[in-house]
């Protein structure tokens with residue numbers, strides 16, 4: 387099974403991607419993870435990509451496209467793959483489609499988690515981390531996981547501890563806007579890539595506004 391997953395930062399794409407990956411038992415290939423691994427190993431690819439990543443820009447297509455097309459040729463990808471974070475623009479979508487056509491590889495499923503830009507931004511900025519347990523989800527903008535209140539203070543909704551923190555990069559509005567600027571760009575950005583696939587294959591769209599559980603139930607139902 388060969389799958390693409392799209393969704394803006396803040397849409398829960400990572401969480402849903404992990405669920406889809408489990409369901410189909412295919413490797414989860416994430417461009418961002420590959421870049422970070424190359425950066426930490428100080429490979430030539432990592433050295434080239436680092437400056438772009440640090441500035442919040444896309445790594446140029448002439449580096450990213452061959453990297454992913456090569457990754458898809460590795461042994462574990464023979465049984466299928468879930469590609470996450472690629473394509474991120476129209477040129478990458480065209481290159482992927484052309485490569486798949488050439489190798490006679492079918493793109494089985496394209497998933498889009500649909501979420502408006504304002505909600506996606508709030509989701510990121512509203513995240514609160516419980517210092518007692520990283521797996522206690524709290525978000526001041528999501529009703530289902532709103533922190534509780536005790537003596538006028540917000541506390542973890544799961545364990546009640548007062549140690550709720552924000553992550554610095556979650557509060558960087560300019561960085562979020564930059565990433566979303568690329569995603570929501572319908573001319574050449576990620577939404578242009580999604581549109582490109584809509585014209586060529588079936589795209590499963592799930593409404594990202596509900597909670598993680600509802601989104602994954604909807605997704606599983608649509609995946610059949």
Ligand code: AMP
Pocket residue numbers: 417418419421438439440442443444445446450471472473474475478
């Ligand atoms: P991510 O972990 O998906 O947020 O990716 C982290 C960074 O890696 C992005 O901000 C980009 O700089 C770079 N990156 C990830 N995927 C791509 C891609 N498909 N094309 C170009 N750059 C990418």
